[in-house]
Amino acid sequence: MKKHLAALAAMAACGAVSAQSSVTVFGVVDVAVSSVTNKAELVYTDPLLAIAFDPAVWLLPHSVKASRTELRNSGLSSSRLGFRGVEDLGGGLSAGFWLEAPITNDDGATGVSTFSRRSTVSLSGGFGEIRLGRDNTPVKTSDDTFDPFGATGIGGSLIAAAYSHSRNSNMVQYFLPRNLGGFYGNVAYGFSEKTSYSPLGPYERDSDAGRYFGARFGYANGPLDVALAYGQRDGLSGPDANNDFYDVLDTRRTKSKIFNLGATYDFGVAKLFAQYSQHRNERSTLPADYGFGLLAIDPKTKTQGYLLGVAVPVGAGVIRASIAQVKQDDNQQSLWYRTPDPKATKFALGYQHNLSKRTALYATVARVSNKNGMNLTVGGPNVMTAAAAVTLPAGVAYQAKNSTGYEFGLRHSF
Template identity: 50%
Template sequence: MAALAVAGVASAQSSVTLFGVVDASISGYTSTARDVNQNAIKVSRRELANSGYNSSRIGFRGTEDLGGGLAAGFWLEAPISNDDGQQGIATFARRSTVSLSGGFGEVRLGRDYTPTFWNDTVFDPFGTNGVGSNLINTANNSFGNFLTPAASTGAFTNVGNSNYARASNTIGYFLPPNLGGFYGQVQYGFAEKTKYDNGIFTPNVANNSRAGRYVGGRFGYANGPLDVALAYGSSTVGDQFYVGTTTKVNTLNLGASYDFGPVKLFGEVSQAKQKTDFDSEFIIGSASETSIKLNGWLLGVTVPVGAGLIRAAYSGVRYKVPEGGVYSLLGDAKEPKADKLALGYVHNLSKRTALYATVARVSNRNGTLLTVGGPGFVTNGFAPKATSTGYDFGIRHAF
């Protein structure tokens, strides 16, 4: 038995790959806000940026064949800021996982994309990068008082985020790829908070008991030109133990694409709710209140033209808030909303190198202040109208 075990270890095959993307762009942003008297305040910035087409990164991934259809793998991927060299392999904040896969599917442990974010990026012609990124992504990133992370160290990416795009401390399961086009995943992220018995010893500190937990799943079908997926996720973004409140953001989205050949169409609808549950000895029973609701949509298209690709997307978001909410200055008659148009072109010089150009404009109404990137708005009181425009001209090299 010992000899057979040694022989099995010796026969295992391993591979390790270095990979990455270096993306740099000349980018410009202009944001103009108008107050109730139509007075305009404009701010702008020009910069050499990164990640205008694909996110700049460097990573290491590897697999080991364990025999019998079983394999172990790892994936360590770090964001880099190649425009100034400030951030290199300082954190593996993009992805850091170890996994075991086989005929049963894959079990993956570590930091990874959330199931709900996949629809936001896969069904966006701009891949949630640069000034063209869809408004569902922009609004969800800043939606409703997410748990504030600890201060970043220097310019390093902070992993203490709101679980919108990525979640830490997760266990994920992926269906095997041989299901006739059907695919899916589920994911659970630990809050990693200390529990006390008796509960009176729990420290009276905000976000000390439940914040950070994530649970979600995504299931879809991809066969030939069609790809469609439904995803749901719930992220605990805040809690107050002695008050008896737990705040969650629950997200449901549906995305699809269809490749006709001459054109490929994309679409997505999304709804996110910030919800606070009340459960306290001072409250009879328990209750819940949805403080903000965010509805979003996206329509996009890509058109291959020789060695190039034309990209276009039109997206929008609508907020619904209770009376007395953040936008209550306008009352309940009007809903804060924003629309975005993005146009772009990518010219492939090779399989690894591409030149790209993107322009985009966001129109905000009834109090929203979403931008294409760059500086935020400066307002002189409430801003019923605000616009943001931007451009990226850059080069991307993958290796």
């Protein structure tokens, strides 16, 4: 009898331990028929040549196109397969892990080969959460949150398409606790993992290339959610290959800095989205250049973008729409005139019909209009490849003009 009681006690203890831990398999399988047409038009690259009489130009095609229809994944939500788990450590503490892999379910070529979407381990408690590993950057979290299309598919944010820090490896993050009356936030630091040497050779240099810093803070209460985010990624530009004298002259430190501010407000009959974002790409001469790099012209660039969107529930579905614009300031000008700033505008419209909580049909159309050399698309083939096949005389070039696409598909989550 005592043996039976001991066995039952052991089984109960094992049950209590297993109840304190859980592992979940989850994922999304999303596939769509997609068709995209990208177009470029012939332009004069110098206004002084616009009135030139050149019969050779007359014989050139006024425009070139690149089109493709395909079955592809991730039209409404990014296809993925993941594993996550949590263990109750007692005393309000818990440990967890999250491994999430991208999958290409349209052709099955990519499965769980990498956990590049997210691979983290964390410790949580009343103090908040400490998370280690590869994860979304704070800026990407805002891009996903404040876009009615979730920055996914042909309707996804033009801002995220133009520039984004997306995900980062080797990060240490701290998240505020959730009981702060609606306030939330996190800070992130990504190690460059570069080796430092002492002393350095005459043509060598230390750098922080690969280092990342970011933060996001917001307030969510009732229908309102508003947040601001910042991210900075350090890098190098230039050859930086052989550590010789000429590489030292050409090498620059770079800093990619992104700031964005976004908000949503849910009126019930409609949810409004708004986002403003600014990206600065800064370059500076390394100290090892001994001043010679000052002879090089290396302008800073700034890109600004905004997005306005709406999501309207209709029966078992939802209608989404957005307009976004991105404008780039290259600080470029010639001897005769200032180069017009490249810019692009995007319109997107989509409908999602929910067959259940896990399964949905969807359709999306989108169009991007480019000006002054901007080359943003809704996806698909590179039109400039077609343009490169045409021999051009001096003074003219093909520039991306517009990109139009549609997709309709099926998404299932589990």
